[in-house]
Amino acid sequence: MQSKLADIELIEQTLAGNQSAYADLVKRHQRFVFTLALRFVKTREDAEEVAQDTFIKAYRSLTSFQQQAKFTTWLYTIVYTTAMTALRKKRLDTDSIDDENMYIQLENQGGFDTNNAENKSRSYYLNQAIAQLLPDDATIITLFYQGEQSLEEIAQTLGMEANTVKVKLFRARQRLKEKLERNLKHEVKELI
Amino acid sequence: MNSIEEKLWDYIDGTCTVEDRQAISLLIEQDEVYRRKYNELLELNKEFAAIELDEPPMAFTYNVMETIRSEHAQIPLKAAINNRIIKGIAAFFVLTITVILAIALANINWHTGSSAAPLKLNIPNISPYITGRYMQVFVFFDVVLGLYLFDAYLRKKAFAKTNITVQTDGQQKQQPE
Numbered sequence: 001m002q003s004k005l006a007d008i009e010l011i012e013q014t015l016a017g018n019q020s021a022y023a024d025l026v027k028r029h030q031r032f033v034f035t036l037a038l039r040f041v042k043t044r045e046d047a048e049e050v051a052q053d054t055f056i057k058a059y060r061s062l063t064s065f066q067q068q069a070k071f072t073t074w075l076y077t078i079v080y081t082t083a084m085t086a087l088r089k090k091r092l093d094t095d096s097i098d099d100e101n102m103y104i105q106l107e108n109q110g111g112f113d114t115n116n117a118e119n120k121s122r123s124y125y126l127n128q129a130i131a132q133l134l135p136d137d138a139t140i141i142t143l144f145y146q147g148e149q150s151l152e153e154i155a156q157t158l159g160m161e162a163n164t165v166k167v168k169l170f171r172a173r174q175r176l177k178e179k180l181e182r183n184l185k186h187e188v189k190e191l192i
Numbered sequence: 193m194n195s196i197e198e199k200l201w202d203y204i205d206g207t208c209t210v211e212d213r214q215a216i217s218l219l220i221e222q223d224e225v226y227r228r229k230y231n232e233l234l235e236l237n238k239e240f241a242a243i244e245l246d247e248p249p250m251a252f253t254y255n256v257m258e259t260i261r262s263e264h265a266q267i268p269l270k271a272a273i274n275n276r277i278i279k280g281i282a283a284f285f286v287l288t289i290t291v292i293l294a295i296a297l298a299n300i301n302w303h304t305g306s307s308a309a310p311l312k313l314n315i316p317n318i319s320p321y322i323t324g325r326y327m328q329v330f331v332f333f334d335v336v337l338g339l340y341l342f343d344a345y346l347r348k349k350a351f352a353k354t355n356i357t358v359q360t361d362g363q364q365k366q367q368p369e
Binding site: 019022023026027030031032034035038044047048051052055056059123126127130141142145146151166169170173174176177 | 197198201205207236239240241242243244245246247248249252253255256257259260261263
């Protein structure tokens, strides 16, 4: 069955002219690519655009993919560069809003209602907290936990040293924990 | 110097050395502060790992493939033609012209002084070869070649059609979800 084919086999089929193999590859990775894009651009519409651009760019340069690294590492590098370009464009369009201020605003107007806290699931609070992180922190957390990438692979994706990624991951976890605690207030003690 | 938390994260991630691992393991066993912090971070680690991925719109794959297909359709015919075919045709013509030129030059009588003398070319007589049998072989070869090319064209067309059908099926399956 085609769904059991490895990424590399689907790539080979795509390169041989079978476009449906590429559709399978998109279906397989679309959730993660979309989530990763959402860590940068924050709105679903922009994330969809970034994710779509990523897959189109990947298709165009599939011949240049050298199978030394994992396909996902290569793909996430494209997500990262595409998202950074989209962010830069957006910054030019919107009178250069300071990132930190923008996220503080998001945090304040995030629609968080402590009265409903007990009705929300854990994943809701975590998603809320991760959405309040800076893009770099949220990306590292997502790549490490959801993408199951090693520190070396994340370093390759983000163009950093593995040690830098390690330090950034530690800080990102601390910030995520702080945001989570702040959001949950009294409930956090029961949750973690 | 590493904080307790940093050491414990390294321990949980498995990025510390064997010696560090043994030392931290011992600390967790013996030190209450370490043990409490370790359990707290372990819980947090499970929570982070359980963060769910966001779902893109249902027609996402279809939209991507549509864009790719429309880009393919926009490729000019000039770019779509296989370069090897063009090179093959060019090589055939170059070879033919070279052979004709070589035969012509080989048959010119360079010692003829007078330009008034009529130029006599020793063209090989090929009329015996243009017989019914040779013509039949020639036509048969042409027909076989024609059928082969026609078959290749139909196969290519059928393959493209199958791809489109697969894509359409994928989209139809996605829509009701």
